[in-house]
Amino acid sequence: MKYDFDRVIDRMGTASYKWDQSEKLFGHSDVLPLWVADMDFEPPQEVVDEIQRRAKQGVYGYTIRMPEYFDAVSGWLKRRHQWDIRHEWITSSPGVVPALSLIVHAFTQPGDKVILQSPVYYPFYDVIKMNGRNVVDNALVLRDGRYEIDFDLLENQAADGAKLLLLCSPHNPGGRVWTREELTRIGDICVRHGVLVVADEIHHDLVYRGHEHIPFAGIKDEFAQISFTCIATSKTFNLAGLQAASVIIPNDELRRLYNQAIKTFSIHMESYFGMSSVVAGYTHGDEWLEQLIDYLQGNLTYMLDFVANRLPEITVMRPDATYLVWMDCRAISEDPADLKKLMYDEARVAFTEGSVFGKQGEGYLRVNIACPRSILAEALERFASAVRQRT
Numbered sequence: 001m002k003y004d005f006d007r008v009i010d011r012m013g014t015a016s017y018k019w020d021q022s023e024k025l026f027g028h029s030d031v032l033p034l035w036v037a038d039m040d041f042e043p044p045q046e047v048v049d050e051i052q053r054r055a056k057q058g059v060y061g062y063t064i065r066m067p068e069y070f071d072a073v074s075g076w077l078k079r080r081h082q083w084d085i086r087h088e089w090i091t092s093s094p095g096v097v098p099a100l101s102l103i104v105h106a107f108t109q110p111g112d113k114v115i116l117q118s119p120v121y122y123p124f125y126d127v128i129k130m131n132g133r134n135v136v137d138n139a140l141v142l143r144d145g146r147y148e149i150d151f152d153l154l155e156n157q158a159a160d161g162a163k164l165l166l167l168c169s170p171h172n173p174g175g176r177v178w179t180r181e182e183l184t185r186i187g188d189i190c191v192r193h194g195v196l197v198v199a200d201e202i203h204h205d206l207v208y209r210g211h212e213h214i215p216f217a218g219i220k221d222e223f224a225q226i227s228f229t230c231i232a233t234s235k236t237f238n239l240a241g242l243q244a245a246s247v248i249i250p251n252d253e254l255r256r257l258y259n260q261a262i263k264t265f266s267i268h269m270e271s272y273f274g275m276s277s278v279v280a281g282y283t284h285g286d287e288w289l290e291q292l293i294d295y296l297q298g299n300l301t302y303m304l305d306f307v308a309n310r311l312p313e314i315t316v317m318r319p320d321a322t323y324l325v326w327m328d329c330r331a332i333s334e335d336p337a338d339l340k341k342l343m344y345d346e347a348r349v350a351f352t353e354g355s356v357f358g359k360q361g362e363g364y365l366r367v368n369i370a371c372p373r374s375i376l377a378e379a380l381e382r383f384a385s386a387v388r389q390r391t
């Protein structure tokens with residue numbers, strides 16, 4: 001089946017976090033939203049069919065994970081990421097961020113140090129700070145237009161008593177796919193100093209041609225034993241409203257404690273539609289995903305060409321993965337408030353303003369390119385016109 005990612009779907013009035021909040025968040029109802037990581041595409045047909053079939057069954061009671069769920073998750077990881085996992089390692093969460101927060105809560109104490117690598121997906125800060133833990137920033141280093149890891153700093157921070165590392169792999173917003181060598185160095189440091197690793201691999205399927213995502217826990221057993229790997233069909237197949245993430249925990253004791261924590265908060269029940277969508281997506285979604293990646297690759301090329309021709313003062317970081325594109329706009333303005341004014345009031349577009357990812361993000365904008373090309377073109381056109389109006 002050939003999917004039509006060019007088709008524009010009107011999402012206004014669907015209680016969409018992305019489309020139904022422009023007036024509230026940006027002060028104008030006509031702001032085009034290319035911010036939150038939610039795609040404007042329908043999922044694979046098999047997922048839609050399965051949800052419709054389940055909807056017709058008509059009783060939406062408490063839901064459990066059936067054997068086909070475990071087959072689907074492990075089959076996907078084996079087929080797409082060459083990672084062999086055991087069914088009993090798989091547990092779940094309503095979302096990846098809830099899992100991150102729960103792990104911080106269950107495996108560290110108030111006041112403990114938790115490492116992140118800025119600039120990074122902003123809820124990483126929230127799950128540390130809101131649990132009363134301290135953020136330790138292993139800030140990424142910008143080298144030749146790409147982010148790299150400061151391993152010496154990481155070693156010092158791990159030796160200095162940090163309890164946990166929140167690893168974003170692939171990285172949001174930088175789009176890096178970490179190499180096996182980089183991940184091995186991270187893991188070796190963490191093993192040496194007894195630091196647990198939460199690998200947020202939610203973007204693992206959205207990898208551009210020529211790059212390969214390596215599951216952190218699949219590198220060696222020592223890494224599997226200290227890790228929690230979080231994945232979800234929410235990003236891969238655009239199912240964020242269905243609330244079903246998977247967490248893979250190979251170590252028996254860590255998994256026991258995680259499951260106890262998830263029960264303590266009573267968030268261990270599954271979403272009726274969430275379960276069906278995970279099984280359908282991971283069982284039948286390969287072809288759709290291949291076509292999606294080709295389409296996103298086309299959008300990325302479009303955007304890179306557009307910016308090079310029309311906004312040469314902006315430097316775009318070419319992502320290895322994710323549909324999120326990180327643009328250095330410091331030549332236009334270094335002031336986050338001014339960049340917001342430019343986007344919302346002047347251009348009437350919403351990209352994500354970079355300072356929310358950390359201090360290093362000031363002067364950057366993150367563009368969500370997972371939309372029909374016509375919408376991307378319109379958004380870039382609006383932004384370029386607003387920039388030119390200023391000069």
Ligand SMILES: Cc1ncc(COP(=O)(O)O)c(C=O)c1O
Nearest residue numbers: 037095096097098121172202232
């Ligand atoms: C790195 C990362 N983790 C987690 C999430 C969201 O996960 P969830 O909606 O399952 O909580 C996102 C969404 O943008 C993300 O980029």
